[in-house]
Amino acid sequence: MFEQSKKYFSYLFNPLDLLRTKKxxxxxxxxxxxxxxxxxxxxxxxxxxxxxxxxxxxxxxxxxxxxxxxxxxxxxxxxxxxxxxxxxxxxxxxxxxxxxxxxxxxxxxxxxxxxxxxxxxxxxxxxxxxxxxxxxxxxxxxxxxxxxxxxxxxxxxxxxxxxxxxxxxxxxxxxxxxxxxxxxxxxxxxxxxxxxxxxxxxxxxxxxxxxxxxxxxxxxxxxxxxxxxxxxxxxxxxxxxxxxxxxxxxxxxxxxxxxxxxxxxxxxxxxxxxxxxxxxxxxxxxxxxxxxxxxxVNLKMNEVMKVMAVVTCLLAPATVIGGIFGMNFENMRWLHTNTTFIVAASSMVLIPLLMIRIFRKRGWF
Known part of the structure; x- marks a missing residue:
């Protein structure tokens, strides 16, 4: 790790470049x-x-x-x-x-x-x-x-x-x-x-x-x-x-x-x-x-930020659903039914897929 950092640092700070500047x-x-x-x-x-x-x-x-x-x-x-x-x-x-x-x-x-x-x-x-x-x-x-x-x-x-x-x-x-x-x-x-x-x-x-x-x-x-x-x-x-x-x-x-x-x-x-x-x-x-x-450089940064924003948006529904059903309450409706897990897991997958389709249709990525 140190060697890699040293290599990139040399691109920005080169003593020979300073000598050239002085000359x-x-x-x-x-x-x-x-x-x-x-x-x-x-x-x-x-x-x-x-x-x-x-x-x-x-x-x-x-x-x-x-x-x-x-x-x-x-x-x-x-x-x-x-x-x-x-x-x-x-x-x-x-x-x-x-x-x-x-x-x-x-x-x-x-x-x-x-x-x-x-x-x-x-x-x-x-x-x-x-x-x-x-x-x-x-x-x-x-x-x-x-x-x-x-x-x-x-x-x-x-x-x-x-x-x-x-x-x-x-x-x-x-x-x-x-x-x-x-x-x-x-x-x-x-x-x-x-x-x-x-x-x-x-x-x-x-x-x-x-x-x-x-x-x-x-x-x-x-x-x-x-x-x-x-x-x-x-x-x-x-x-x-x-x-x-x-x-x-x-x-x-x-x-x-x-x-x-x-x-x-x-x-x-x-x-x-x-x-x-x-x-x-x-x-x-x-x-x-x-x-x-x-x-x-700014374009690359924007691309990275766009990818991170899309990933965050896609994970948001799963986070919300998991947060709701993960609350520590004794009496929660549908919590102990046989189909709740299937519905929750399916929603975590289907909602992001629907979001991807909407994003593509709008031309966001």
């Missing part, structure tokens, strides 16, 4: 970053133009300094944020100190800044963990300068840029034919497009949960609803501000962004509006699921 909701940008620095970072450089592309994995940070003045477009991808190395790269490429702080921050709200001839944007790459049915976010910073783009990300194992790397290998691709601002757009566009993949996975989980609730709503269903609501909070917090980010790029007067590239950012803006609308729809679905769960 999703509690973010304080004034607290210094407490990130565990990696033992090493990985630097990948893609130096290209319309005719050629050179791909290198650099061993040390100073090796990347020579790409500042290259006539070709350079994309430098930094995997792993080690404070000393990030500061060296930022100092050499003329990236403002405040931008460097944002790159090294944790849980920063997606934003866009323009300082000292540099366009900077910070946003989250999202992934869906199938094992835990949770949304995982990785903060990524992208810096656009003259003829170069630098992307800083925390985890090399999680990346959505492989399609872009394939495009860089193709000589006729638009990325190769255009400048750094188009590469800047391509990185943001792939991050935004991946939002839809994550939301599609969440949508499948929501639809499956809806079917479970309709079939058999229980305390575990409530636990799943709460878990998915937390994932929706994380999704909304990551996707919502990106609209302002892209809008800021469109309103920017920076010379680094060509007028011909603006139409591509407008396309990203349309996508992020659609992603926001979809996130709102999913949030409404989660509220509806909660209402559906409560309705099903």
């Amino acid at each position: 999703v909701l509690q973010v304080n940008p004034t607290v210094p970053a407490a990130r565990t620095e990696p033992e090493e970072i990985k630097l990948f450089v893609y130096d290209f133009d319309a005719a050629n592309v050179v791909t290198k994995e650099l061993e040390t940070v100073p090796e990347c300094f020579g790409y500042l003045d290259t006539p070709r477009t350079t994309w430098m991808n930094v995997d792993g944020l080690r404070k000393a190395d990030v500061e060296k790269i930022c100092n050499h490429y003329g990236i403002h100190y405040l931008i460097t702080e944002d790159i090294l921050s944790i849980g920063q709200r997606p934003k866009m800044d323009e300082m000292d001839g540099i366009v900077f944007c910070l946003l989250n790459m999202l992934y869906f963990n199938e094992k835990d049915s949770s949304v995982e976010a990785e903060q990524i910073s992208i810096v656009l300068g003259k003829n170069f783009v630098i992307s800083f990300q925390e985890d090399a194992a999680k990346d959505v840029f492989n399609p872009l790397r394939e495009k860089l290998k193709a000589a006729g691709s638009k990325v190769r034919q255009n400048k750094a601002d188009f590469l800047f757009y391509s990185l943001i566009d792939m991050i935004v497009d991946n939002y839809f993949i994550v939301m599609e996975k969440l949508g499948e989980k929501i639809e499956g949960l809806e079917e479970d609730i309709v079939r058999n709503a229980n305390t575990r269903s409530l636990s799943k609803i709460n878990m998915l609501r937390k994932e929706m909070i994380l999704l909304k917090r990551s996707v919502g501000p990106v609209r302002e980010l892209v809008n800021g790029i469109l309103r920017s007067d920076s010379e680094l962004i060509d007028d011909r590239t603006e139409k591509y950012f407008k396309d990203v803006y349309d996508h992020i509006i659609q992603a926001n609308d979809l996130a709102e729809n999913y949030r409404d679905m989660m509220m509806n699921l909660h209402d559906l769960y409560l309705s099903n």
Whole structure:
């Protein structure tokens, strides 16, 4: 009995759920970053133009300094944020100190800044963990300068840029034919497009949960609803501000962004509006699921109460008859006749049967 109670209690109170809540909701940008620095970072450089592309994995940070003045477009991808190395790269490429702080921050709200001839944007790459049915976010910073783009990300194992790397290998691709601002757009566009993949996975989980609730709503269903609501909070917090980010790029007067590239950012803006609308729809679905769960629980309770009421009504005649003939009086008419027991027992059976027929005729059950 104790084990069964413990199992159901775990559905309602799960310490992992509390940790997830703390991770999703509690973010304080004034607290210094407490990130565990990696033992090493990985630097990948893609130096290209319309005719050629050179791909290198650099061993040390100073090796990347020579790409500042290259006539070709350079994309430098930094995997792993080690404070000393990030500061060296930022100092050499003329990236403002405040931008460097944002790159090294944790849980920063997606934003866009323009300082000292540099366009900077910070946003989250999202992934869906199938094992835990949770949304995982990785903060990524992208810096656009003259003829170069630098992307800083925390985890090399999680990346959505492989399609872009394939495009860089193709000589006729638009990325190769255009400048750094188009590469800047391509990185943001792939991050935004991946939002839809994550939301599609969440949508499948929501639809499956809806079917479970309709079939058999229980305390575990409530636990799943709460878990998915937390994932929706994380999704909304990551996707919502990106609209302002892209809008800021469109309103920017920076010379680094060509007028011909603006139409591509407008396309990203349309996508992020659609992603926001979809996130709102999913949030409404989660509220509806909660209402559906409560309705099903109340319906089950009503069914139980109806069955108990019917049983009570059916037993009432037998209780009354047994109570009358069971009274402790010496002189009771018909009490000591041969047919009294048969009549009483028959009445206890026939009256409930008649009541059942009347209840069915009225459609009560």
